[in-house]
Structure formats: structure tokens, C-alpha cells
Amino acid sequence: MKALFPYEAETRGIIVRVSVSYQAEQSEPAHDRWFWAYHIRIENQSRRGVQLLTRHWIITDGRGQVQQVRGGGVVGDQPLIGPGDSFDYVSGCPLDTASGTMEGSYGMVDELGASFDVAIPRFLLHVPVTAR
Structure with missing residues (x-):
């Protein structure tokens, strides 16, 4: 599973796995625009059902500029x-740079009504050398 989803984090039996790929066909480096697709798998290995209610992303570009999305x-x-x-x-x-990172959290509630945050692992956004 690690090869398919190289990034993972676990919180209270909820595992968030991430794979990311650079999308050359949607990027325009000459216009400072790079694009990545990311695939997220959220696995519930706890004993209770959960519902994902909210998301919070922290996106950092290659210059260290941070954008938060909720x-x-x-x-x-x-x-x-x-x-x-x-x-x-x-x-x-x-992004308007050729590299960066994303990380964050999901706001969840379990079947008993308890709210908690689940970590989204930090993952890298970078252009492969072969695409430069």
C-alpha cells in the first residue's frame, strides 16, 4: 500500500493515505502555473462509523507563501x-511555483456524536526532473 499511497497519517483509527501526481497537460510553466492531482483514501479502522464534515488545507508554495482553505x-x-x-x-x-506542500485536517464526527480532527499527512508537490 505504501508504494501506491506514499503518504499516510492515522488519527483515532482513521487512516488518511495520499498519492500525488504532476499534471503536465494542465500546467503552463511559461505562465507560472503548475498543477497536481492528488488521490486521497480515508480508511476507517475504528469500531465506530464516522462522517467527514469539514476540510482544512494548508498549502505552501515554493516561496514559502501559505494559503489556508476551509x-x-x-x-x-x-x-x-x-x-x-x-x-x-x-x-x-x-501553484504558481514548481514545488510546494499540502497538509491539513478533516473535521469528523463519530456515530456517538463526538467531534474530532483527523490529520492529513504533509505531502510534496514537485515537478519530476523528466518533466522540466
């Missing part, structure tokens, strides 16, 4: 994830 759910959904189940989605991130 919102409800992910890709228009607030998924319910039962014990032993997982939820996958794909999204993207543009």
Missing part, C-alpha cells in the same frame, strides 16, 4: 464511512 466536506460530499470501510476521492491543486 470548507464543508470534500468534492461536494460529506461521506459516511463505516467501520472497515474506506472513501476515495481525487482533487487537484494549482
